[in-house]
Amino acid sequence: MRVPPFLMERWQSTFEHRVDYNLSESGVHPLTLSELLELIDLDPGGVRLEYGQSDGSDPLKAVIADLYEGAVHGNIIVTTGGAEANYVVLWSLVSAGDRVVALEPTYGQTPGLARGLGADVVSWQLREGLGWQPAPGSAAEIITPGTRLVIVTNPNNPTGAVLTASAMDEVVDAAEAVGAWILADEVYIGAEVEVRETPSFWGRYDRVIVTGSLSKAYALPGLRLGWIAAPVHMHEEFWSRKDYTTITPATLSDVAARRVLSADVRPRVLERTRGIIRANLSRVTGWLDDRADLFSYRAPDAGAICYVRYGLDINSTELAERLRAEKGVLLVPGDHFGMDRYLRLGFGNPAAELDEALDRVAALLEEACAAVA
Structure with missing residues (x-):
């Protein structure tokens, strides 16, 4: 590759x-580490720095699953940062010659990796004049039969725009009509200017995969802790790929993340x-x-x-x-x-x-x- x-x-x-x-x-x-430890009330001296559960500890998967309506820990794979989450998903789903639609501008990792895997990446442009939204009706025009994957970053990087409800519906409807997967990178959920949290793509269609991490909204990029939320039947596929990448999340990051994402600390x-x-x-x-x-x-x-x-x-x-x-x-x-x-x-x-x-x-x-x- x-x-x-x-x-x-x-x-x-x-x-x-x-x-x-x-x-x-x-x-x-x-x-800072001191700020984090005070926030989560953790004494790290008692954390044994062993190999952790390679797809993430059960307590951490459970607290991540709580972020997604209807999800269970079997829907979750914990990764070393959101970058590994995106990598594992693309490596699992995309092969040479596949048609991949990327809603752009976007974070360059996902379309770049798709190209590296040999995919035909088609750019679907957000329109500045529409508040960085796709043109109405354009989803069905570009997500055509034979499309393997649709890549969306929502909230968007670099524009900071959040897709409207109607735009999200169009993405899902067009993907479902042709059986395409949706990869929604949602690392900026929680970092909204207003209090209302951005709705997730999770649960809108049975071929939706969501990635997230502690790096952006949680201000903890140094923990290198991310995750995949996906249909249960994809868990083994993603886990088997992770066996070849980082194997396991850092133990201390796993323990800290359980508390950061808890209902009282988050x-x-x-x-x-x-x-x-x-x-x-x-x-x-x-x-x-x-x-x-x-x-x-x-x-x-x-x-x-x-x-x-x-x-x-x-x-x-x-x-x-x-x-x-x-x-x-x-x-x-x-x-x-x-x-x-x-x-x-x-x-x-x-x-x-x-x-x-x-x-x-x-x-x-x-x-x-x-x-x-």
């Missing part, structure tokens, strides 16, 4: 720890996340509105990300590289989503860091504008 370069991931991995301000992330400022974690998003979104939108001659945007429904169109005559990768090299600020260029003249701006940082980073971005933009004046 020859996979295409995962441009965004390599960009972030190369530079995120080598800049002054990292605005390339889509989650909020992560919890709301407190999400309240922190949403509080950061709401406070910082107002800072970012105010900053953008002060520069309305340069930027246009739709405020996100979820996630600490704002997908911004800019008016400068400069390629997005070139602009992002200048921001990194000259100002020590890392953003994601729209090129990484196949869309030049856009930037994905992450705003989950501490407020003072965010303000300083935005000041540096503004300084470079002023220099760029002066150069062409």
Whole structure:
């Protein structure tokens, strides 16, 4: 298997720890270990660092299943991060020559891996003018007979948009009509600007598979803990693939996740996340509105990300590289989503860091504008 370069991931991995301000992330400022242990009331000294249950402990699978109506622990596979969850699903379902429809722009891992597996990946575009929704009626036009898989990220990365109820219905109806699987990456559920949680694709059709993780809404990317929710009959298939990847989740992460996702702790974690998003979104939108001659945007429904169109005559990768090299600020260029003249701006940082980073971005933009004046 020859996979295409995962441009965004390599960009972030190369530079995120080598800049002054990292605005390339889509989650909020992560919890410290001390904050986590206090929140979940755990003394880690008693946790034995043995091999855990390789598909996730039964207590953890049970608490994850509680997130999905009608699910039981047999629907759940615990993985090392959401990335492994997506990998295992695609590796299991997609073969060379399969037709895969990807709702884009989206996180590059899933369509990139599908291409690496030899699939014919068809792009189904979200429309900026429709609030980053697919065009009404387009699902049935693009999810045609012979489609093996439909890839959806909801809430969306990079736009932060949440699909409307009618758009979700169209996706499900079109997939069901041709027997296609749906892979719904739902890692941003819980990171909504408003309190109402994004509805899941789970349970809408018997070929829906959902992936999630602790990385975004739960501010715990360092635990590397994700999961798959899938029909029970797919459990063995996914588990057998996982035997060849990471084998088992980290034991300490499994124990911590049981408590983070519990009914008493989960709301407190999400309240922190949403509080950061709401406070910082107002800072970012105010900053953008002060520069309305340069930027246009739709405020996100979820996630600490704002997908911004800019008016400068400069390629997005070139602009992002200048921001990194000259100002020590890392953003994601729209090129990484196949869309030049856009930037994905992450705003989950501490407020003072965010303000300083935005000041540096503004300084470079002023220099760029002066150069062409």
